Amino acid sequence: MNKIQKIIIFRPFFVGFCTFVISCLISVAPVYILHVLHVKSYFQDFRMHIGDLSATLATLVDANLHKQLTKPEDINTQTYKQAITPLVKFHNANPKIFYVYTMREEGEKIYYILDTMSDERLNLGRPRLESTQIMEEVITEDLEDKEWIEVQKQGKTYINERFETDNYGTFLSAHSPFYDEQGKLEGFVGVDYDTATFQEGVQKYKEAFFISLFWCLGFSVVLSIITTLFALGLRKKYLEVEKLSKYDFLTGLYNRNTFQILLEKTIKTLQRTNEHLFFIIIDIDDFKEINDTYGHQIGDQAIVKIAQILQKQIRNSDVLARFGGDEFLIYLHDKDENAAQYLLHRLEEKLVNEIIVINKEISLKLSLSIGYTKCHENCSYESLLNRADEALYISKATGKGIATFKA
Structure with a gap:
């Protein structure tokens, strides 16, 4: 009798436990891998959707009007409304968007030129339904990581890899370049998109995963029980045969x-x-x-x-x-x-x-x-x-x- 046979016969519950573990690894691992792949694929689809929104929005920006909004003293109400109205309409048509905004690079700084979310509306927690007044000042921000800028200068849409959170909620950003009539880079348009729909989708994937996991574990438990009972049966037969080979059937003494x-x-x-x-x-x-x-x-x-x-x-x-x-x-x-x-x-x-x-x-x-x-x-x-x-x-x-x- 080799070691494996001894383990099966003399340690039936250990055999059942090993069967459970191996069965879980064989059945649960593929389910988990598929779940991870589905979520990753869903995340990439979600990113592509936001990237498409950003690229579409870039075609709606009037670069010539945008140039006129660079200096606050040159801004008038009519120019501002003409420039921001397409952004507001686009925002209203996509209620899952948190912010729509444009930016322009000057030197080492990025200037936020237009946005469709005022501070008042931000506090109310809902998108703006009309254009804002003329911006009184230009907001500037120093940048340490310019990778997203460099990508857009190459004519590509940059889609963030991670979520961001502010006091309005959690969102994912995408930015696309837009150009003037001469094909010169004028600025970038940004879209901050609500991740709630993505989280809802992930939750559905999780529910499906846990249901599959439940069935896998149930199958593993049943298989381990069957294996344990089979090993117990082998042990019983072995002990019966061993008893017949070692003991006298009538008296129970040694033979x-x-x-x-x-x-x-x-x-x-x-x-x-x-x-x-x-x-x-x-x-x-x-x-x-x-x-x-x-x-x-x-x-x-x-x-x-x-x-x-x-x-x-x-x-x-x-x-x-x-x-x-x-x-x-x-x-x-x-x-x-x-x-x-x-x-x-x-x-x-x-x-x-x-x-x-x-x-x-x-x-x-x-x-x-x-x-x-x-x-x-x-x-x-x-x-x-x-x-x-x-x-x-x-x-x-x-x-x-x-x-x-x-x-």
Whole structure:
């Protein structure tokens, strides 16, 4: 039996746990990977949508009017309204937009020129529905990271990779360049888009993921239970087969093969322990008459009763086995060379007055013939059995209930 077979048979619950873990890895990992890929794909689609809005908005900006709004002193109401009205209409047509604004680079600074969200409207938390008054001052901002500016100078739309949050909410930004009639870069238009719809979509993906996860875990649990039950079944069958191979089916004692294996192991330790080893063979007298008179079923019950008596008289260190038929084997090891005689004396005292009750109608008075020997140098199971069997033959020939020793 290899290690894997031993684990399956002797550790069924561990096998079930391993099945659960492996099943989870196999089933949950792909589901999780697909979920992550779906969310990433959805995020990219969301970014592309905002980028498209920004690019579309860039086509609506009048670059010539925008140039006239660079200096506050040059701004008049009519010019401002003409410039911002397309932005306001675009904003109103897309209510998920937080801000629409334009910017212009001058030197090392970025100037915010137009926007569709006033401070008052910002506090109210809703988009502007009409244009603002003339901006009284230009808002400037120093920039440390100009990557988004450089991308737009190349004629591309820059879409932010991360969300931003202010006191109005969480949004994602996109910026696109716009040009004057000569094709010269005039400025940039920006769109800050509400991420609530994206979060709602992600939540739906999460719900689908958790439902899939629930089914995967359920499948893994069921599979682990089935595997555990299968391993328990194998263990039960193995133990049954092992019991049949090691024990006598009638008495529950060791069988002769197991007895021989244990004896040979004990013989190997004798030199180290300096103990005496005795080998005993026991035969029930006139057992054939019991079978002939009462039948084999009563005979089997008598064998079981004798086995129980022998089991009670031996020590925990002694080994008892059924040799076959009505014969039993015992070996014992002890530093006391009279240990075997003490055991035989206990058996004699037990059986002298013992009436073996089979049932209400049948009670038997039985005696045992015994042959025993002692292990000498280089002894073996075969040599001990032969000498003890010769001693038993002498006991049988001499009379009933006699124990004979053969050196």
